[in-house]
Amino acid sequence: MKDLGPGKGTSFYIVGEISRFDQKNEMFKRSMWDPQFEQERKIYYGPSYPKEKDGFSQEDLALFVASWYLEWGFGFGTAIHNKGLFSWDPPQSAVRRLPPDIKRKVADPYWMSRQVKRVAKYFGASEVGISMTDRRWVYSHSYNIETGEHREFELPEECKYSISVALEMDYRLAKTSPTWLARAAEGKAYSMLPVVTSMLAQFIRGLGYRAIPSGNDSALSIPLAIDAGLGELGRNGCLITPRHGPRVRLGQVFTDLPLACDGPIRFGVIEFCEICRKCAKHCPGHAIMQGERTTQAHNICNSTGVLKWPINAEKCFSFWAQNRGSCMNCIRVCPFNKVAGWQHEVVRWLIHHVPTLDRLILMGDELLGYGKKARAAGYWD
Numbered sequence: 012m013k014d015l016g017p018g019k020g021t022s023f024y025i026v027g028e029i030s031r032f033d034q035k036n037e038m039f040k041r042s043m044w045d046p047q048f049e050q051e052r053k054i055y056y057g058p059s060y061p062k063e064k065d066g067f068s069q070e071d072l073a074l075f076v077a078s079w080y081l082e083w084g085f086g087f088g089t090a091i092h093n094k095g096l097f098s099w100d101p102p103q104s105a106v107r108r109l110p111p112d113i114k115r116k117v118a119d120p121y122w123m124s125r126q127v128k129r130v131a132k133y134f135g136a137s138e139v140g141i142s143m144t145d146r147r148w149v150y151s152h153s154y155n156i157e158t159g160e161h162r163e164f165e166l167p168e169e170c171k172y173s174i175s176v177a178l179e180m181d182y183r184l185a186k187t188s189p190t191w192l193a194r195a196a197e198g199k200a201y202s203m204l205p206v207v208t209s210m211l212a213q214f215i216r217g218l219g220y221r222a223i224p225s226g227n228d229s230a231l232s233i234p235l236a237i238d239a240g241l242g243e244l245g246r247n248g249c250l251i252t253p254r255h256g257p258r259v260r261l262g263q264v265f266t267d268l269p270l271a272c273d274g275p276i277r278f279g280v281i282e283f284c285e286i287c288r289k290c291a292k293h294c295p296g297h298a299i300m301q302g303e304r305t306t307q308a309h310n311i312c313n314s315t316g317v318l319k320w321p322i323n324a325e326k327c328f329s330f331w332a333q334n335r336g337s338c339m340n341c342i343r344v345c346p347f348n349k350v351a352g353w354q355h356e357v358v359r360w361l362i363h364h365v366p367t368l369d370r371l372i373l374m375g376d377e378l379l380g381y382g383k384k385a386r387a388a389g390y391w392d
């Protein structure tokens with residue numbers, strides 16, 4: 012654990028001026044106001060009907076919708092900040108047992124960071140990391156999909172620290188992508204994010220400090236998580252974590268509780284992505300690049316100033332609409348997407364320390380059939 016300034020992890024990717032991202036241009040928000048995507052929006056947000064196709068049965072649909080219940084009903088972290096479980100201030104009923112105006116003195120931020128991580132994991136986080144809040148990743152404007160309100164956005168100045176959490180998605184369900192069953196893996200993680208981050212925020216408030224739980228509602232979660240040492244950015248546009256690969260969903264808590272920050276990590280992802288391209292080959296929407304990293308944006312959904320493989324969110328969203336749900340093929344096929352096991356630990360170590368073996372490892376991954384789509388019906392047998 013090293014105390015670093017803001018943006019030290021992402022500095023590896025930054026090659027130009029970063030303009031803060033406008034939430035209105037995030038693809039799901041954009042589909043609400045841009046007439047170019049009216050048709051896709053109607054299909055994507057409209058009712059779905061079971062089909063005679065593996066992964067699209069009535070029980071698959073029911074599980075997918077049920078898995079999103081907490082996020083759609085009480086979280087709203089994929090929509091707008093400061094609402095539901097992501098409220099910036101707790102309800103009175105949740106604080107009346109706490110003594111007002113008592114602040115826990117923090118003599119040792121390293122000790123406090125360990126406690127915060129302990130509590131985050133107790134509440135359900137798979138991974139936790141801490142960074143200084145880099146304001147460049149905070150949205151410049153918020154966009155309310157219910158009211159269409161679009162206005163300048165700032166986090167409170169005192170929230171200097173960002174606690175990033177990653178929640179693992181179910182491996183077995185994710186393997187059925189692009190089905191409704193895979194969408195249930197995503198939905199459960201999104202439903203648990205407001206639970207984990209709101210309880211973690213409430214723990215910090217109990218120590219007498221400000222804490223703001225957040226999903227995708229206030230800032231770009233991936234660069235914050237990179238700064239917090241949770242992983243690297245892959246060709247598929249996802250955070251690749253050492254233990255779960257890209258099979259995670261992200262959230263964070265912003266706070267003024269004095270904490271010690273984590274350093275960025277590098278474990279060979281960029282080098283592996285340069286030769287791999289599996290996600291690009293298996294992307295049904297042709298939204299992932301085959302070539303080199305670039306700073307060139309596909310459209311207004313991409314942020315600027317960052318050297319990466321930008322995703323074409325327009326194409327990705329169009330496929331999601333066409334598929335009546337979602338897709339996580341780029342997560343399913345990724346060689347970093349593995350369950351726990353010593354043999355996978357050895358391979359990760361080799362990718363990190365012996366990059367000359369990357370091609371061999373990739374061949375082995377193909378030969379052993381990792382990343383192949385699993386039958387969704389098998390889940391219900």
Ligand code: SF4
Pocket residue numbers: 290293294295296297298299322326327328330331338339340341342
């Ligand atoms: S979610 Fe599916 S369509 Fe979108 S980038 Fe990934 S593989 Fe392509």
Ligand code: SF4
Pocket residue numbers: 245246247248283284285287288289290291341344345346347
């Ligand atoms: S599938 Fe391959 S290229 Fe794509 S993110 Fe994973 S390792 Fe990188």
